[in-house]
Amino acid sequence: MSMDQILEALRGCEGVLELAPAAGGPFPEIAWGDHFFYYAPDGQVPQREQPYATIVTKNYPDDSACDLDPPGRWRMNIHVGSDVFTELLGMAPRAEPEAVDFTAADVVLPHPVYRRQGWIAIVNPGVRTHALALGLLRGAHDAARLRAMRRVRAGD
16 A cells, blocks of 8 residues: 555545645644644644644654654554554553564554554555555544534534
8 A cells, every 4th residue: 555545545535634744834844744634624723633644754753663764664643542442452552562563564553652642553554454544544534523523512
């Protein structure tokens, strides 16, 4: 599964807002080339909501366990919540994982930094994780949409 295929699937979701920082824009250089996805049908980044999915193309200073700096390596990150996280990985997000090879490609991993918040990661999704990844992305988008609808109803 290529990054372009994932981007195309995400961009096709109703109400999606993609931030894709690039050179010359208002975002820091470290984020250039990465993608951040929100549910925002008004086209405005939600003020009190994190993205529900991200694609990162390089190591960050506090996030290098997946070794994303070599050419062709990238990671899809999805907020799946506690229940789905536990179903996928057989452990609760707050549990300390046993030895995890965060460099492994095409497998579902606990996010190396944000697992406690219910995030999973897949380095270079491929044949083994393609269908699962698309389903998880749809689920994350739907959950973000429901959160946004609850905020609107609550007058937030």
